[in-house]
Amino acid sequence: MVAKQEDVSLGFLEKKIKSGRIVIPVNKKRTLEKPTAIGEGLKIKINTNIGTSTEKNGIKDEIEKLKAAIALGTDTVMDLSVGENIKKTREKIIKECSVPLGTVPIYEAAIEVEERKGSFEKMAFDDIWNVLKKQAEEGVDFFTIHSGILKKSIQTIKHKRRVGGIVSRGGAILTRWMYVNKKENPLYENFDKILELAKKYHITISLGDALRPGAIADSTDELQLNELYVLGKLIKKCRKAGVQAMVEGPGHIRLDEIGFNVMLEKKICSNAPFYILGPLPTDFATGYDHITSAIGGSIAGLWGADFLCVVTPAEHLRLPTLKDIEEGVIASRIAAHSVDVLRFKREWNKDRKLSIYRAKRNWHKVFPLTVNKIKAEKKRKTSQTSLDMCSMCGKFCSLKISESCNILKNI
Ligand code: SF4
Numbered sequence: 001m002v003a004k005q006e007d008v009s010l011g012f013l014e015k016k017i018k019s020g021r022i023v024i025p026v027n028k029k030r031t032l033e034k035p036t037a038i039g040e041g042l043k044i045k046i047n048t049n050i051g052t053s054t055e056k057n058g059i060k061d062e063i064e065k066l067k068a069a070i071a072l073g074t075d076t077v078m079d080l081s082v083g084e085n086i087k088k089t090r091e092k093i094i095k096e097c098s099v100p101l102g103t104v105p106i107y108e109a110a111i112e113v114e115e116r117k118g119s120f121e122k123m124a125f126d127d128i129w130n131v132l133k134k135q136a137e138e139g140v141d142f143f144t145i146h147s148g149i150l151k152k153s154i155q156t157i158k159h160k161r162r163v164g165g166i167v168s169r170g171g172a173i174l175t176r177w178m179y180v181n182k183k184e185n186p187l188y189e190n191f192d193k194i195l196e197l198a199k200k201y202h203i204t205i206s207l208g209d210a211l212r213p214g215a216i217a218d219s220t221d222e223l224q225l226n227e228l229y230v231l232g233k234l235i236k237k238c239r240k241a242g243v244q245a246m247v248e249g250p251g252h253i254r255l256d257e258i259g260f261n262v263m264l265e266k267k268i269c270s271n272a273p274f275y276i277l278g279p280l281p282t283d284f285a286t287g288y289d290h291i292t293s294a295i296g297g298s299i300a301g302l303w304g305a306d307f308l309c310v311v312t313p314a315e316h317l318r319l320p321t322l323k324d325i326e327e328g329v330i331a332s333r334i335a336a337h338s339v340d341v342l343r344f345k346r347e348w349n350k351d352r353k354l355s356i357y358r359a360k361r362n363w364h365k366v367f368p369l370t371v372n373k374i375k376a377e378k379k380r381k382t383s384q385t386s387l388d389m390c391s392m393c394g395k396f397c398s399l400k401i402s403e404s405c406n407i408l409k410n411i
Contacts, residue, residue, distance in 0.1 A: 002037045007346065016040060020235070021271045023244040025076065025100040025204035029139040033098035036075045038246060038307045039273040043344065044336035045075035047102070047275070048310045048329055050093070052083030056319045059089050063096055065325045070099055072329040072372070074310065078102040078144070082169075086111060090138065100141040102206060105131045106170045106187070121177055125186040129193070136197055142204040144248065145194060146170040147187040148230040149210035151178050156223055157211075164214030164252065171210025191234060195241040204244040206275060207231045212251030216283055219254040220261060232268035239270075246273035246307065255281035258296060262303035275307040276300045280315075289315035290324075290331035297332060301339030308332050333371055359399050359408050361388045 002024055003010050016022035022039030026032050038045045048069035050062050066077055076099050081089045086108050094101055109128040110120035117123075132143070149171055157166070157175065166172045174185055187194065198205055209231070211223040218224070231247050238245035247269045253261055258279060265274045279296035280289060293311035301308065312328030314320040320328065340347040354369040363380050367373045383390040389397035402408055 002035055006037060006042050007344075008041065012041065013037065017244070019271075020239045020245065021273065023204045023246055023273055025102070025142040025244065026202060027136070027139045027141045028202040029137065030094075030141065032100060032141075034070075034075075036100055038075075038275070040271065040304075040306065042306070043340050043347070044301045044305070045307045046073075046310055046329065046332040046336055047076040047078055047307060048074040048325060048332075049078045049080050050325065051079045051081035052086075052089055053319045054082055057083035057085075059085070059092055061322070062089065063092060064322050065320070066093055066096055068322055068326055069310075069329050070097075072326060073333050074099065074329050076100040076102060076142075076307075078104070080104060080107065080169075082107050082111060087134075090135070090140075094139055100204075101139075102142040102144060103135055103140050104144040104146075104170050104208070105135055106146065106173055108135070110173050120173060121180045123177060123186075125190050128186060129190070132194065132197055136201040136203055140203065142206050142246075143194075143198070144170065144206045144208040145187055145191075146174055146208035146210040147185065147191050147194075147234055148207060148227040149174055149178075149185055150188060150230060151182075151184045153211065153223060153226060154179055156226070160221070160223060162213070162215070162221070162223065163217040166211065167214030167251065168208065168210045168212055170208055171212075174210060188230075191237060192241070195238060195243050198238075198243045199241055202244075204246065205238055207234055207238075207245060207247045207269075207272075209248045209250060209277070212249065212277065214252055216252045216254050216281065219250070219252060220257050224250065225264075228265065228268055232270065235269045235272045246275050249274055249276045249305075250279050251277050252283060253279040253281060253296065255296075255299070258299045259303040262300055262305050266304055273306040274300075274304070275309065276305045277309040278311050280311065286316055287313055289313060290328045293328075294331040294335040297335035298338045301336060302342070308336055330372055337371070353411065356409055356411050360403070361390075361397075361399060 024037045050065045079093045109131040113123040113127050114120045211227045213219050278293040280292045281296045285292040289311050290313050297308040310328040310332040312320040312324040314324040357365040367376050370376045385391050
């Protein structure tokens with residue numbers, strides 16, 4: 001199915017999967033209606049994060065967001081729930097999710113320990129292990145595992161005093177745990193055991209970037225790079241163990257360092273698929289971070305990023321609403337497609353076809369080729385002019401004038 005979707009040969013896919021440059025996240029317990037492949041030589045994929053929070057806990061709302069994100073073309077979904085009834089929420093999400101589903105298991109472990117022992121600081125590896133086993137059995141397709149942050153990073157974190165601190169939720173939990181317990185990261189120490197489980201269930205590991213910069217002032221700093229080197233070593237372990245793996249990346253990156261960050265990830269992590277969380281090239285667009293991330297994401301894609309995480313206009317402000325999710329997904333799809341038109345002739349031709357229909361003001365043929373047919377149709381309906389022009393230029397429609405000069409291309 002994936003080879004057909006991507007218009008590549010099975011041999012191509014097999015070779016790239018074996019070399020670790022492409023992953024197909026799917027738990028052996030699940031049959032996906034819409035499987036997807038992520039990595040080199042493929043279209044750029046996008047992921048949408050949904051999930052309850054400790055402050056807002058509507059399972060129904062999250063299911064609506066899930067359905068909307070899939071309908072608008074997200075390739076994968078991550079359930080980042082930390083609200084009540086986390087298991088029940090995930091069960092419902094898995095049931096409705098036709099695309100690969102990812103989680104960050106340390107969240108559930110922290111919540112469960114917090115409820116049982118009073119504080120996540122009392123978490124033991126067994127608590128994490130039980131959650132991993134449970135989620136594997138339920139059918140989660142990919143796990144974000146923050147194994148790259150090490151005890152020795154704590155000193156650097158304290159010494160460096162970053163502008164944006166630690167913005168990864170998993171990273172912050174593990175940092176606090178290591179700080180209080182003065183022990184090594186349990187996800188690092190038990191990485192081999194986690195890989196055994198991943199192999200058994202065909203779960204893809206998404207190596208989390210616990211120390212991704214949370215402000216452009218921290219872009220490409222020592223903490224981020226130290227962690228990346230650890231992730232590079234862990235990728236090799238994943239491959240040796242026969243486990244599919246990808247690498248997560250920042251976050252907030254200066255515009256002029258985005259390309260460098262992609263190249264660095266590819267080099268240090270042996271060309272593993274790069275899952276970039278945005279990136280946001282400026283911090284000043286609060287309320288519009290879906291646009292900021294589309295700018296960052298398209299540049300990252302141009303340099304070889306494989307997988308973009310949707311950022312919504314609610315980023316840094318609140319749990320996204322349904323509308324926030326819709327806007328975020330569309331922005332990420334635009335970013336991904338802007339790169340895909342350069343990577344693939346067939347994508348280029350889609351744009352070309354749309355442009356030809358648009359020049360002829362053939363709206364009905366334009367709409368199905370756009371990123372959001374419904375929105376385009378709605379706006380057109382409010383254009384109060386005749387059929388072959390719009391309210392923008394009216395009778396001075398330059399396309400109509402071009403047509404009268406017989407200079408337009410035909411399909
Ligand atoms: S009226 Fe102007 S904006 Fe509208 S279709 Fe014609 S050229 Fe394009």
